[in-house]
Amino acid sequence: MTEPTIYELSSPGRVGVRYPQPDVPLAELPQDLVRQDLPLPELSELNVIRHFMHLSHLNYSIDSGFYPLGSCTMKYNPKINEEMARLPGFAYTHPLQPIETVQGNLALMYELQEYLKEITGFDAVTLQPAAGAQGEFTGVMIIRAYHKSRGDSKRTKILVPDSAHGTNPATSAMSGYEVVHIPSDSRGNVDIEALRAACDETVAGLMLTNPNTLGLFEEQVVEVNRIVHEAGGLVYGDGANLNALLGIARPADLGFDIMHINLHKTFSTPHGGGGPGSGPVAVKAAFKEFLPGPIVEVLEEGDEELPPVFGFYQPTQSIGRVKAFHGHFGMMVRAYTYISIHGAEGLRKVSEYAVLNANYLLARMRGTYKVPYDRICKHEFVVEGVWDDAPEVHALDIAKRLMDYNFHPPTNYFPLIVREALMIEPTETETKQTLDRFADVMLKIAEEAHQQPELLREAPHSTPVGRLDEVKAAKELVLCCWLPEEAKN
Amino acid sequence: MYTPHTDSEREEMLKVIGVPSIESLFADVPAEYRFPRLNLPEPLSEMEVAAQLQELASINETTRDLICFLGAGAYNHYVPAAVDAILRRGEFYTAYTPYQPEVSQGTLQAIFEYQSLIANLTGMDASNASHYDGATATAEAAVLAYHHFRGKRTRFVVSPSVNPQYRAVLRTYLNGYENLEVIGDDVEKPFETAEDLLPLVDANTALVIVQYPDFFGRIQDLTDFAQKVHESGALLTVVVNPLALALFKSPGEMGADIACGEGQPLGIPLSYGGPYLGIFATKKDYVRKMAGRLVGETTDKEGRRGYVLTLTAREQHIRREKATSNICTNQGLMALAATVYMSLLGKTGLRQVAELCYHKAHYTAQQINQIPGFEVDLKTPFFHEFVVKCPDSVEEINEYLLDNGILGGYDLSNDYPALKNHMLLAVTEMNTREDIEILCEALKEYSHD
Ligand SMILES: Cc1ncc(COP(=O)(O)O)c(C=O)c1O
Numbered sequence: 020m021t022e023p024t025i026y027e028l029s030s031p032g033r034v035g036v037r038y039p040q041p042d043v044p045l046a047e048l049p050q051d052l053v054r055q056d057l058p059l060p061e062l063s064e065l066n067v068i069r070h071f072m073h074l075s076h077l078n079y080s081i082d083s084g085f086y087p088l089g090s091c092t093m094k095y096n097p098k099i100n101e102e103m104a105r106l107p108g109f110a111y112t113h114p115l116q117p118i119e120t121v122q123g124n125l126a127l128m129y130e131l132q133e134y135l136k137e138i139t140g141f142d143a144v145t146l147q148p149a150a151g152a153q154g155e156f157t158g159v160m161i162i163r164a165y166h167k168s169r170g171d172s173k174r175t176k177i178l179v180p181d182s183a184h185g186t187n188p189a190t191s192a193m194s195g196y197e198v199v200h201i202p203s204d205s206r207g208n209v210d211i212e213a214l215r216a217a218c219d220e221t222v223a224g225l226m227l228t229n230p231n232t233l234g235l236f237e238e239q240v241v242e243v244n245r246i247v248h249e250a251g252g253l254v255y256g257d258g259a260n261l262n263a264l265l266g267i268a269r270p271a272d273l274g275f276d277i278m279h280i281n282l283h284k285t286f287s288t289p290h291g292g293g294g295p296g297s298g299p300v301a302v303k304a305a306f307k308e309f310l311p312g313p314i315v316e317v318l319e320e321g322d323e324e325l326p327p328v329f330g331f332y333q334p335t336q337s338i339g340r341v342k343a344f345h346g347h348f349g350m351m352v353r354a355y356t357y358i359s360i361h362g363a364e365g366l367r368k369v370s371e372y373a374v375l376n377a378n379y380l381l382a383r384m385r386g387t388y389k390v391p392y393d394r395i396c397k398h399e400f401v402v403e404g405v406w407d408d409a410p411e412v413h414a415l416d417i418a419k420r421l422m423d424y425n426f427h428p429p430t431n432y433f434p435l436i437v438r439e440a441l442m443i444e445p446t447e448t449e450t451k452q453t454l455d456r457f458a459d460v461m462l463k464i465a466e467e468a469h470q471q472p473e474l475l476r477e478a479p480h481s482t483p484v485g486r487l488d489e490v491k492a493a494k495e496l497v498l499c500c501w502l503p504e505e506a507k508n
Numbered sequence: 509m510y511t512p513h514t515d516s517e518r519e520e521m522l523k524v525i526g527v528p529s530i531e532s533l534f535a536d537v538p539a540e541y542r543f544p545r546l547n548l549p550e551p552l553s554e555m556e557v558a559a560q561l562q563e564l565a566s567i568n569e570t571t572r573d574l575i576c577f578l579g580a581g582a583y584n585h586y587v588p589a590a591v592d593a594i595l596r597r598g599e600f601y602t603a604y605t606p607y608q609p610e611v612s613q614g615t616l617q618a619i620f621e622y623q624s625l626i627a628n629l630t631g632m633d634a635s636n637a638s639h640y641d642g643a644t645a646t647a648e649a650a651v652l653a654y655h656h657f658r659g660k661r662t663r664f665v666v667s668p669s670v671n672p673q674y675r676a677v678l679r680t681y682l683n684g685y686e687n688l689e690v691i692g693d694d695v696e697k698p699f700e701t702a703e704d705l706l707p708l709v710d711a712n713t714a715l716v717i718v719q720y721p722d723f724f725g726r727i728q729d730l731t732d733f734a735q736k737v738h739e740s741g742a743l744l745t746v747v748v749n750p751l752a753l754a755l756f757k758s759p760g761e762m763g764a765d766i767a768c769g770e771g772q773p774l775g776i777p778l779s780y781g782g783p784y785l786g787i788f789a790t791k792k793d794y795v796r797k798m799a800g801r802l803v804g805e806t807t808d809k810e811g812r813r814g815y816v817l818t819l820t821a822r823e824q825h826i827r828r829e830k831a832t833s834n835i836c837t838n839q840g841l842m843a844l845a846a847t848v849y850m851s852l853l854g855k856t857g858l859r860q861v862a863e864l865c866y867h868k869a870h871y872t873a874q875q876i877n878q879i880p881g882f883e884v885d886l887k888t889p890f891f892h893e894f895v896v897k898c899p900d901s902v903e904e905i906n907e908y909l910l911d912n913g914i915l916g917g918y919d920l921s922n923d924y925p926a927l928k929n930h931m932l933l934a935v936t937e938m939n940t941r942e943d944i945e946i947l948c949e950a951l952k953e954y955s956h957d
């Protein structure tokens with residue numbers, strides 16, 4: 020069942036939307052600048068709606084089923100969030116409007132900054148970064164600016180545990196640092212001795228994810244952070260896994276200096292098929308002046324009669340803008356809605372149930388799947404998707420076979436320190452019934468792997484397309500359904 | 509609520525795990541920091557939250573309440589209802605990055621179509637799946653050029669008429685590299701043309717960046733300029749407003765190597781500045797150096813057409829510190845919005861919107877130019893934005909306009925000290941002739957008072 024492309028559906032002369040005729044005299048066009056060809060499709064509105072409806076049916080999504088994609092926190096995205104972000108009072112405001120006309124927006128942004136500070140324990144927040152990776156970039160550039168401001172130019176390295184997400188080393192490199200990998204120990208923690216050995220006056224900082232990408236709480240996190248600080252470095256927290264810590268522990272209390280928060284993971288803003296995300300960065304007071312500006316502040320305190328007046332503050336030693344305007348405001352509205360509905364008590368429950376669900380699934384799978392670092396996990400866990408007595412089967416085959424049972428596969432082949440990794444994050448919004456069904460299927464697949472390995476090797480059998488030829492895609496490199504050359508003929 | 513367990517389910521689950529309580533799942537968290545009391549407002553019901561946000565939203569004055577002539581990088585356009593109808597499909601907005609192609613063909617094909625539309629609109633060979641916004645797309649162009657020359661060319665020549673926020677973001681991104689030079693954007697000479705940059709372009713120049721239409725709305729043919737830039741071996745990036753490309757020559761046709769820009773005009777609501785859409789497209793020589801996701805066409809074993817993420821060896825999850833960028837989550841749903849918008853409007857509609865903007869902006873400019881004290885340069889070609897020289901500070905004029913229900917233009921003195929009393933006005937298909945007349949009346953009254 021192949022859906023034609025919009026170019027294949029196109030018919031010359033067809034029109035999808037009508038616009039009013041010009042109500043002003045026509046101006047002359049600069050003929051030498053006017054474009055001759057415009058190779059765009061021509062469709063009716065119904066063509067377009069059906070086409071994208073058909074495409075939507077080819078997607079798996081949280082709304083349609085269990086999506087235990089580790090490290091991504093695929094929790095339910097409440098519908099009310101979508102309504103709120105589309106309120107005309109928010110959706111139709113221009114980012115450069117005078118501040119007196121957007122006090123509602125600024126109040127919301129200010130409150131969200133305050134909530135995020137309270138939840139993480141930090142002292143200041145910028146809402147500007149567009150996603151987690153941009154938050155990392157912001158944070159590492161703050162580390163750089165901080166050392167520079169002290170005239171400390173020897174620090175050329177960032178330490179990154181070997182379990183880290185790819186964005187961590189990529190961010191460090193982009194920020195001008197050499198990356199030094201720190202191994203993990205047998206319990207899945209940062210190897211303290213290796214860390215000590217790596218820490219000297221050339222270290223600018225450590226990028227640490229806690230819980231780490233194995234889904235495990237860094238048991239010596241306070242000590243890890245102390246070691247880095249003693250060497251004069253700073254600790255950046257990759258906040259991708261904050262969903263395990265709401266009301267459980269505040270990263271600032273644990274010794275982190277700077278951290279990003281993924282509104283699109285922890286605070287339920289939708290993942291959108293690959294974004295938009297939102298990656299606010301929180302810092303301790305010592306780093307506030309390095310934040311990208313502007314940030315929202317109270318310009319005049321309110322009183323009984325008048326609300327406070329909100330405006331912008333430009334940090335004095337800012338690393339500079341990382342993005343145009345004020346960040347992904349639409350995502351902020353959704354996250355604010357989510358936090359308001361939960362309150363402190365509800366947020367703690369989110370993390371408790373995220374951790375309960377992960378441990379429950381782990382308990383049900385343990386014994387059938389090898390758990391390389393086996394202890395109480397946090398919001399996710401990692402198993403090996405391979406057995407010595409079923410050598411033909413790999414993690415990828417298990418992932419594909421899950422599709423036949425109508426589940427989205429877990430993250431696979433990450434973290435790199437686990438052989439054939441399957442990284443499973445159920446999130447708090449799933450019922451026990453769903454978890455049981457998934458566990459049953461995982462056990463059944465393990466059985467199939469041993470008895471009918473070809474069933475897995477050839478999976479999926481029930482999806483709109485089978486396994487696709489990635490080598491061919493990279494070799495032929497067809498990135499466009501109607502090349503400009505063809506259009507010109 | 510969103511957490512579904514009943515008490516008895518919770519107890520059963522704890523029993524299977526083999527721990528006595530939920531608290532015991534957190535024994536590895538240092539006791540002195542465990543379970544902090546968070547000082548947050550009491551939880552509210554959905555009904556109460558909806559009322560509270562409604563209240564906040566109603567404090568704002570919007571581009572619907574006011575007549576909007578504000579642009580400067582974000583534009584007030586009509587978004588046909590069908591766009592949001594598709595965006596609201598849970599199948600699209602509650603999925604994630606299509607790492608598992610067999611269950612993500614909807615997202616993958618939509619991105620592939622997006623890439624096709626953008627490549628065709630910009631006249632380039634390939635587009636990526638998106639960057640965060642126009643500013644970061646511009647910065648990523650510089651990073652591409654830096655790597656293209658393996659760091660050996662260290663000069664980046666940027667026109668002063670590139671959006672000031674983009675220039676700021678560009679500088680932030682290049683701060684991570686040693687000894688790079690960003691020059692050319694002398695804000696004391698805001699109206700310099702592309703040609704004025706040429707003396708700065710030398711054998712050490714990696715990239716030249718100009719904007720089209722530029723920040724002041726002006727358009728010029730860049731064909732000769734592109735050739736001269738290439739004579740010194742440098743690459744050329746043209747920052748575009750994609751809507752203008754429905755009417756004017758594409759950067760590809762004029763010889764640019766990279767086209768990037770802000771995709772917000774393509775069906776994305778203003779939403780106080782985001783989320784928007786970073787457009788990024790290149791000629792084929794640079795495809796493998798492009799950052800971000802790319803979708804390619806292929807087939808399955810049975811020969812059925814399908815789409816996958818391709819050339820992933822450029823990306824952070826494979827290449828780690830050697831990746832072309834750290835970008836991971838991008839603007840998927842916004843790219844979908846642009847795809848649906850461009851599909852709906854198509855060849856005729858997109859051109860029609862661009863022409864409406866053009867004609868209405870020119871009418872407005874001519875009318876304002878006749879008001880005593882106000883001056884517009886009508887000789888230089890422009891698209892839908894233009895600079896008005898005012899008799900007073902823009903701040904004062906805008907206050908007056910706001911009192912008359914008009915959201916005035918952008919105060920250029922914010923970024924260009926030389927442009928005191930200069931306002932940047934944007935006119936789109938949303939502005940009726942009546943709106944334009946109300947604006948002109950208000951400006952006339954202002955100049956009389
Ligand atoms: C552990 C970790 N760090 C960083 C990131 C990057 O975040 P984003 O995709 O929002 O840029 C991810 C993302 O998926 C992640 O799982």
